[in-house]
Amino acid sequence: MEREHDSPTATAGRRHPDEVAQHDQPAFAGPRQGPLHHLRRIPNPVFAWLLMVPALVFLGGFTVFPAGSALWNSLQEPGLDGGVGTAYYEQMLGDAVFRRSLINNLLFSFITVPVSIAVAMLMAVLVNRKIRGRGLLRLAYFTPAMLPVVAAAAIWLFFYQPNFGVLNTIARWLGFEGQNWLGSPSTVLPALMVMMIWHQAGFFMLFYLAGLQLIPPELDEASQLEGAGRWYHFRRVTFPLLMPTTLFASIVGLANSFKQVDFIFVMTQGGPNNASNMLLYYIWQTTFPQRRPEYAAAITIVLVLILIVLALIQIRLFERRIHYR
Amino acid sequence: MIRTSRLPRISDKIEVGMAWLLGFLWIAPLVYVFWAAFREPAVALTLNPFQGWTLDNIESVWNSAPFDRYFQNTVLLVTGLATTQLVLGILAAYALARYNFPGRDILFAFVLLQLMIFPEILLTENFRLVSNLGLQDTIPGIAIPYAASAFCIFLMRQQFKAVPKELVEAAEIEGASRLETLWKVYLPLARPTIVAFGLVSVSFHWNNFLWPLVITRSPESRPVTVGIVRFLSPETGIDFTSLTAGTVIVVTPLLALFLLTQRQFIQSFMRSGIK
Numbered sequence: 001m002e003r004e005h006d007s008p009t010a011t012a013g014r015r016h017p018d019e020v021a022q023h024d025q026p027a028f029a030g031p032r033q034g035p036l037h038h039l040r041r042i043p044n045p046v047f048a049w050l051l052m053v054p055a056l057v058f059l060g061g062f063t064v065f066p067a068g069s070a071l072w073n074s075l076q077e078p079g080l081d082g083g084v085g086t087a088y089y090e091q092m093l094g095d096a097v098f099r100r101s102l103i104n105n106l107l108f109s110f111i112t113v114p115v116s117i118a119v120a121m122l123m124a125v126l127v128n129r130k131i132r133g134r135g136l137l138r139l140a141y142f143t144p145a146m147l148p149v150v151a152a153a154a155i156w157l158f159f160y161q162p163n164f165g166v167l168n169t170i171a172r173w174l175g176f177e178g179q180n181w182l183g184s185p186s187t188v189l190p191a192l193m194v195m196m197i198w199h200q201a202g203f204f205m206l207f208y209l210a211g212l213q214l215i216p217p218e219l220d221e222a223s224q225l226e227g228a229g230r231w232y233h234f235r236r237v238t239f240p241l242l243m244p245t246t247l248f249a250s251i252v253g254l255a256n257s258f259k260q261v262d263f264i265f266v267m268t269q270g271g272p273n274n275a276s277n278m279l280l281y282y283i284w285q286t287t288f289p290q291r292r293p294e295y296a297a298a299i300t301i302v303l304v305l306i307l308i309v310l311a312l313i314q315i316r317l318f319e320r321r322i323h324y325r
Numbered sequence: 326m327i328r329t330s331r332l333p334r335i336s337d338k339i340e341v342g343m344a345w346l347l348g349f350l351w352i353a354p355l356v357y358v359f360w361a362a363f364r365e366p367a368v369a370l371t372l373n374p375f376q377g378w379t380l381d382n383i384e385s386v387w388n389s390a391p392f393d394r395y396f397q398n399t400v401l402l403v404t405g406l407a408t409t410q411l412v413l414g415i416l417a418a419y420a421l422a423r424y425n426f427p428g429r430d431i432l433f434a435f436v437l438l439q440l441m442i443f444p445e446i447l448l449t450e451n452f453r454l455v456s457n458l459g460l461q462d463t464i465p466g467i468a469i470p471y472a473a474s475a476f477c478i479f480l481m482r483q484q485f486k487a488v489p490k491e492l493v494e495a496a497e498i499e500g501a502s503r504l505e506t507l508w509k510v511y512l513p514l515a516r517p518t519i520v521a522f523g524l525v526s527v528s529f530h531w532n533n534f535l536w537p538l539v540i541t542r543s544p545e546s547r548p549v550t551v552g553i554v555r556f557l558s559p560e561t562g563i564d565f566t567s568l569t570a571g572t573v574i575v576v577t578p579l580l581a582l583f584l585l586t587q588r589q590f591i592q593s594f595m596r597s598g599i600k
Contacts, residue, residue: 040502045426047503052432055417058473059435063442066450073450119347126344133345139587140348143355146583146590147576148532148550154557154572155358164565166357198351203594210595230336255441262534262550266558280446284535287449296449303446311441315434 067304074298088298098299100274101282104189105258108278112196113253117246119201124208125234138209145203153263156195157182160267182268185275192276195263200256204249211245212238244317251314258306279303355576362569382570386556391544392574395552398464399531402548406468407526411519414477419507421478422485423493433482436475444470445536452539462546467537471530477522484518485511521593524586531579549575 042050077085092098123141127134144152159166160181168178181191215238223233261281264270270277270285277285279299286296368377420426421433444451451470452461460466488511496506512519534550541547556571583590 039504044424044503048420048424048426048429051416051420055413055473055478056432058413058469059439059475062444062451062454062470063439063447066444066447066454067442069454070447070450122343123347126340126347131341131344137344137348138591139584140352142591143580143583144351146528146580147355148534148579150532150534150550150554150557151572151576154568155354157558157563158358158361158565158568158572159354161563161565198354202351206591206594230340259443259446265534265538266554280448280535283449284539287452288539293449293453300447300449304442307441307446308438311438314441315437 070297070300073294074301088295092298097274101277101279105278109254109257112193116197116201117204117249120204121208123205128212141205142202144199149262150266152199153266157267185272188276207245207249211242215241247317255310358569358572362573366566382566386567386570394544395549399548402464403527403530406530407523409472410474410477413473414481417478418481418485421482436478439475448539462542464546466540480522484515488514524593
């Protein structure tokens, strides 16, 4: 039908009703003489591709193409006349800093994401009911998520300072000894995790508030009639029904935890002794201060692979959701 | 009923208490930094509200770097980017949502894959690429890797899918071209989603740091997040004045925008979360 529409030269006998309408009403002949007049002759599939092209050029140009060139660069042998080989990957296997960064990243991801999600779920359930000051509380929970990560990092840097930091001041009031939170390898990672949970929990809360709106209120009433407690209701009704939201938030959070390292620049620079280094920060270090772009490319490939796996899981989940609809 | 009526009341109180405690924990750090930023260094950490107020901290940090230029750069960057992302995203989403063309499903899967792989992950290669394009240390250079947003395409496609067929057919009968149909039928219905994406995009790029840090060198092109960092965490040792004042400077504009339009903002983020 749209094809016919595109060809105004259709024979009079087979004229589509649309065409008749157009010819009878000169008011609609206007666009035909416009500068985009010739666009009408383009068949739909070609037209659709033309619409896609600009977006594809940029998406491909700054993700697929650089990923490909990173792969190519990482497979060069060091030296001027080196051929293709896996030298940089072998180097990576023996690199303690890389191993430390990967472990740190995994620890960071698999602790901050579940904790943030649990806190977010708690926040959403707490403010989903009609309690006094609900709007204010939502605002309080969400505001940290609006801050740039560098600012969130600065706030906690201020808190963690050994001499004038709030945390140590409180510790001293309570009679404990102050800690150099960001300066000692055993506390630096947990300290960064606390900052990140504070920063992102409110963001995930919004996903849950949206998810809670999709739960029919009859279920709540049914639980009340049955005399079920709030906790029982949460465990048996709310939590299972929020599962899609939880999966979605987990994937978003995990991906984010691999590509968000801004706070390291402000708080620790990866230290002390790489105790807070992470993959993307190490990529930056090897690229710029150390000037080893080929080695950085090899680490980039590892990071891209991690994210592709996460993306594939997400696409799977997404397809299943469509299937259920 | 009698058995349960008393118990929920206590647990209700506990819940409300928990909600406020959590709210306090979440907002207190920010409030405290704002408090400290407007206090004389000597009394900054005391809680006496009757003395020691000052604007010197903010003033001295503001005057030691071209912050007006930084903010100008940021505003230019985020408005330009949101516009470009929306234009490119809407065109692509229209194709994906309305037409069945060879390769469509592969293209859509490709877009979904891009939701995960952000340009800053590939900073080594993108630095080289953008430098080769001659855009190093320029605002277009910061923007160009993000010009097409997979998230925007995805969001708009979901929205366009929900446009009723009858409306599209009516527009066709009236002789509207394909682009006119997009403009007059699809876009008006998608306005809330467009606003939602606009806000998400603006706040994301306002806060973005790593890529702008890598690709810029001079104050002429640096956005405020990059410009502020040397005050937040200077190499000479952290001092409290510049840290708190710097935080206030970088946080205030977007925070003000957020507080003024918070309902819209939160709705927007929620909307983009569901879809």
